[in-house]
Amino acid sequence: MKVTISVIKADVGGYVGHSSVHPKLIEACEEKLQAEKEKGNIIDYFVARAGDDINLIMTHTFGVDNPEIHKIAWEAFKDATKVAKELKLYGAGQDLLSDAFSGNVKGMGPGVAEMEIQERPSEPIIVFMADKTSPSAWNIPLYEMFANPMNTSGLVIDPSMHEGFEFEVLDVKEGDSYRIPTPEGLYDLLALIGSISRYVITKVIRKKDGEIAAVASSQKLSLIAGKYVGKDDPVMVVRAQSGFPAVGEILEPFAKPFLVEGWMRGSHVGPLMPVAMHQSNVSRFDGPPRVVALGFQLSNGKLIGPRDLFDDPAFDEPRRIAYEIANLMRRQGIFEPSRLPEEELEYTTLPMIISKLKGKEVKKVEHSDVD
Ligand code: F6R
Ligand code: MG
Ligand code: MG
Numbered sequence: 001m002k003v004t005i006s007v008i009k010a011d012v013g014g015y016v017g018h019s020s021v022h023p024k025l026i027e028a029c030e031e032k033l034q035a036e037k038e039k040g041n042i043i044d045y046f047v048a049r050a051g052d053d054i055n056l057i058m059t060h061t062f063g064v065d066n067p068e069i070h071k072i073a074w075e076a077f078k079d080a081t082k083v084a085k086e087l088k089l090y091g092a093g094q095d096l097l098s099d100a101f102s103g104n105v106k107g108m109g110p111g112v113a114e115m116e117i118q119e120r121p122s123e124p125i126i127v128f129m130a131d132k133t134s135p136s137a138w139n140i141p142l143y144e145m146f147a148n149p150m151n152t153s154g155l156v157i158d159p160s161m162h163e164g165f166e167f168e169v170l171d172v173k174e175g176d177s178y179r180i181p182t183p184e185g186l187y188d189l190l191a192l193i194g195s196i197s198r199y200v201i202t203k204v205i206r207k208k209d210g211e212i213a214a215v216a217s218s219q220k221l222s223l224i225a226g227k228y229v230g231k232d233d234p235v236m237v238v239r240a241q242s243g244f245p246a247v248g249e250i251l252e253p254f255a256k257p258f259l260v261e262g263w264m265r266g267s268h269v270g271p272l273m274p275v276a277m278h279q280s281n282v283s284r285f286d287g288p289p290r291v292v293a294l295g296f297q298l299s300n301g302k303l304i305g306p307r308d309l310f311d312d313p314a315f316d317e318p319r320r321i322a323y324e325i326a327n328l329m330r331r332q333g334i335f336e337p338s339r340l341p342e343e344e345l346e347y348t349t350l351p352m353i354i355s356k357l358k359g360k361e362v363k364k365v366e367h368s369d370v371d
Helices: 023-038 067-086 135-147 186-193 221-225 247-255 313-331 350-358
Strands: 002-010 044-050 053-060 111-118 123-131 165-171 177-181 199-206 212-216 235-239 259-262 268-271 290-299 302-308
Touching: 002 067, 002 123, 002 235, 023 044, 023 053, 023 067, 044 123, 044 290, 044 302, 053 067, 053 123, 053 290, 053 302, 111 212, 111 235, 123 135, 123 247, 135 165, 135 186, 135 199, 135 212, 135 235, 135 247, 135 259, 165 186, 177 186, 186 199, 247 290, 247 313, 268 313
Parallel strands: none
Antiparallel strands: 002 053, 002 111, 044 053, 123 235, 123 290, 165 177, 165 199, 199 212, 212 235, 259 268, 290 302
């Protein structure tokens, strides 16, 4: 059967500050999705969270970008916002950029990752959710999972993966999208996705048969709104096993913590720490950035799970290493490269400071040619 998996996320109020989600907001979303399940509009759902973001994981048969499904998510977030306002939670409703819903939540604040698939006889999927970072946080792990045989030995060993995968890459500044096949286009791919503030992997497709392997959200709130309106914390869905990377190959990139944009005030560089959902409460310097991985088996669209995949001692050491990297970056304080370069800052006082200093400009001293 054809099933659509829709993961739609938003931050509609932090508890406390930007650190976590109040349980009552989760309950408000669950109530809404349970009612929609009973009406037969969705097959199943799970309401998850990462840091201060609520992630609605839904299955249905209406395909991607369906207005009814997006409306359900919008209304769930509206219900949660109402509770957030009652409790005076921090930044209540911050990711809902408009009062009225206009048919698709894309461009209205929430982040979206959706795929329509023919459910296999057994269909393991992993939903990744990150907080205090941006969509390009998935560039390294998606490259590792689908193009690096040193990470995914299946690319070499499994005949159904051996042809490789094609990557769809979005230029978030120009709005152009490129399709890059690997392994032959590997260096082209890396040339682009190494520019993490501009190029974002949005989709991965298996070359052999065009089957979708992974989808990632690419909403850049700062670009949508033309001004800083909240973090664009990303989500993604990855299919596992039998011709896709194994669950362990999909998790492996997160065992070697790497640096991402985000953290305090969305204006720093920090390690992405893999954590269990119950550990995804940011603290130190509003971080470090976190990633949660929930595994499900699909059964005729029903979500069997989740299994909280980073809730494992095997990820204690990556967490410790991420913390070491956090220490190193914090030592650098407000200085680049701990702080993002000027054009990437989500907050800046620089123009104000420069114009203030202009008034006190010291006349340039002319140097003579003679020593
Ligand atoms: C980063 C984030 C936080 C806030 C910080 C300041 O994504 O959400 O680090 O930027 O706590 O928040 P305000 O400006 O709301 O006081
Ligand atoms: Mg927040
Ligand atoms: Mg967030």
